[in-house]
Amino acid sequence: MEYNRHMKKVVLGIAVLLLVVLGISVFNSSKREGKKETLSASVTPTKVQVLSAENIREKKFLFVPYWGQTAQRIPESFGDELVYFGIAPGENGIDKEETGYLGLDRFEAISEGRDTLLALRMIEQERSFAILKDKALQKRIIDDSIAAVKQHNFDGIVLDLEISSLPFASITNQMNTFVEEFSKAVKKEKLSFSMMFYGDTFYRLRPYDTIILSKHVDYVMIMAYDFHKAKVDPGPNFPLSGKEVYGYDFMLMVHDFLNIVPKEKLVIVFGMFGYDWRVDEDEKSLAQAKAVTLTVAKKQFLTTCIFRQCKVQRSEISAETTASYIDSSGNKHIVWFEDEESVAKKTEFLKEKGINMVGYWAYSYF
Numbered sequence: 001m002e003y004n005r006h007m008k009k010v011v012l013g014i015a016v017l018l019l020v021v022l023g024i025s026v027f028n029s030s031k032r033e034g035k036k037e038t039l040s041a042s043v044t045p046t047k048v049q050v051l052s053a054e055n056i057r058e059k060k061f062l063f064v065p066y067w068g069q070t071a072q073r074i075p076e077s078f079g080d081e082l083v084y085f086g087i088a089p090g091e092n093g094i095d096k097e098e099t100g101y102l103g104l105d106r107f108e109a110i111s112e113g114r115d116t117l118l119a120l121r122m123i124e125q126e127r128s129f130a131i132l133k134d135k136a137l138q139k140r141i142i143d144d145s146i147a148a149v150k151q152h153n154f155d156g157i158v159l160d161l162e163i164s165s166l167p168f169a170s171i172t173n174q175m176n177t178f179v180e181e182f183s184k185a186v187k188k189e190k191l192s193f194s195m196m197f198y199g200d201t202f203y204r205l206r207p208y209d210t211i212i213l214s215k216h217v218d219y220v221m222i223m224a225y226d227f228h229k230a231k232v233d234p235g236p237n238f239p240l241s242g243k244e245v246y247g248y249d250f251m252l253m254v255h256d257f258l259n260i261v262p263k264e265k266l267v268i269v270f271g272m273f274g275y276d277w278r279v280d281e282d283e284k285s286l287a288q289a290k291a292v293t294l295t296v297a298k299k300q301f302l303t304t305c306i307f308r309q310c311k312v313q314r315s316e317i318s319a320e321t322t323a324s325y326i327d328s329s330g331n332k333h334i335v336w337f338e339d340e341e342s343v344a345k346k347t348e349f350l351k352e353k354g355i356n357m358v359g360y361w362a363y364s365y366f
Contacts, residue, residue, distance in 0.1 A: 061221070061267060061359035063119070064107065066100040068364030073110050078363065082111050083158055085362070086119030087148060089131060093140035094120075094148065101148070108152045117194065118149050119158040128163060132174040142185045149191060156192030157182075158221065164198075167207035176212050183216035194219035196269075199238055200227055202256045203248040214261045221359060222257060224250060224346070225271025225338065230289040234277040234334040239318035240346055246318075250346055254353060268350055269359035272366040273297075274320075274337020278327075283334060294366035297321075297337045307333075319345040340366075 062079025066086065074082060084107045087100050095101060100121065107116075120141075122128045131137055145157055159182060165171060179195065186193040195217045198206050214220050227248070228235030235246060243249040257266060274297050275289035292300075301312050307325035314321050319342040323335040347358060360366070 059267075059357045061117075061269070061357070063269070063359060063362040064111075065362050065364070066103040066107075068362060069103060069106055069110065070364070071110070073112075074114075074363060076114070079360065081115040081117060081155075082363075083117045083119055083359070084111075084154070086121045086158070086160070087145065088121045088123075089127065089137075089141050093137070094144035096144075104148065104152050116154045117156045117158050117192070118145070118152070118154040119160050119196075120145055122159070122161045125163060125165070128161060129171075132171070132178055138178055138181065142182050146186060146189055146191070150189070154191075156194065156218070157186050158194045158196060158219075160196045162196075162198070163207055164204075165207055167205055171207045172209050175207065176209055179213050179216050192218045194221055194267075196221045196223055197257075198222075198226075199224045199250075199253050200248060202253075210257070210260050214265065218265065219267050219357070220257070220261045220265050221267045221269055222253070223271070223361070224253065224268050225273075225361065228275070228336065230275055230291065231285075233285045234275070234279060234283060234289070234322075234336060236315065236318035236320040236322070236336045237271050237274060237338045239315075239320065240342070240349070241319075242317035249318075251349060254350065254355070258353065258355075263354045263356075266355050267357040267359050268346075268355060269361055270343050270346070271338055271361045272343075273361070274335055276333055276335045278331050279334050281332070283332075286331075292335065292337060293364075294337060294339055297335065298339070301335065302339075314341070318342070 059081065060079045061081050061083055062074070063083045063085050064074065066084070084104070085100075087094050087104070088098050089095065090098070122131070131141065148154075149157055159179065161175065161179075163171065163175065183193045193216070195213060197208060197210065197220060198204070199222055200206070201208050201210060210220075224238045227238040227246070238253075239246050239249045241249050241251055243252050254268070272294045274292045274294070276292050277289040278286045280286055300306050301310070301321070301323045305312060305323070305325065307327065310323065310325040312321065312323040318336075321337055321339055321342070325333050325335075327333060350356075350358065
């Protein structure tokens with residue numbers, strides 16, 4: 001009997017120990033799952049200190065695309081710092097025969113005396129994949145970019161590495177290594193190094209390790225536009241609010257990045273343009289939308305609408321302007337675009353969160 005009681009105690013003790021171990025395992029597993037969800041879907045907002053307006057030093061960046069240059073000097077009221085967009089990689093380093101590279105002299109002439117940054121356009125995904133796998137090619141691209149910066153008196157480099165694949169670990173690790181090496185080389189020359197990120201980085205599971213990448217850059221430039229892309233159904237450029245309607249919004253995006261990136265590094269870039277979709281009776285897209293600059297949108301819709309059955313209104317949810325009309329062929333269209341009023345409302349929200357730097361895409365668009 002004594003032996004049986006002893007064995008029961010042993011079995012009971014083992015059972016309790018197993019339950020404790022299992023409980024710890026489940027707890028750790030739930031923490032891991034929670035962290036994964038936080039980084040990939042909807043990052044839980046943190047409590048952000050609100051700064052008063054008088055303590056905020058504002059800074060504005062203006063993107064100047066190589067196709068939008070003029071012979072005139074860009075007015076200083078358009079931005080404190082100009083970002084030339086820019087140069088692009090080729091098969092053996094920076095492509096020096098490409099239009100953007102050939103426009104460097106012209107940009108230097110119209111921006112003389114201004115603070116300027118040079119953007120490296122890595123927007124062709126297949127080429128970017130090849131570059132991320134080739135260390136030697138990466139070094140040539142880095143060396144050529146730095147040489148162009150020094151030759152044309154830029155103050156730093158902005159990397160626009162646009163990858164929209166699923167977040168495979170191999171791609172993420174390659175990006176981390178490339179950005180780290182790029183940053184080291186640029187900072188060795190006493191230049192600034194920044195990087196552009198999709199506004200929907202967290203919402204659409206982009207393969208960016210924002211925590212790691214943000215440590216290597218001076219500015220994290222968020223492309224707060226193109227949430228509704230030309231190939232999808234109509235919607236705002238990037239809605240101020242309305243995550244219940246659109247799945248995500250500007251306010252949630254800001255909180256997501258603030259969870260990871262110090263507010264002193266954040267630059268929110270507004271897209272001063274819109275899209276015009278041809279739609280069916282259910283307002284579903286029938287073809288890829290056409291981009292519309294803000295200047296054109298104002299002339300066509302805000303001054304006097306030039307189309308038939310035209311209806312223009314500002315969305316209280318997104319803060320952006322939308323219009324519907326019938327074209328000369330009888331086709332129905334829906335247009336959404338960002339303008340100064342919607343930007344003002346979004347900027348007001350940024351100031352409440354202590355974010356004092358914004359950018360505009362792009363010169364010649366507005």
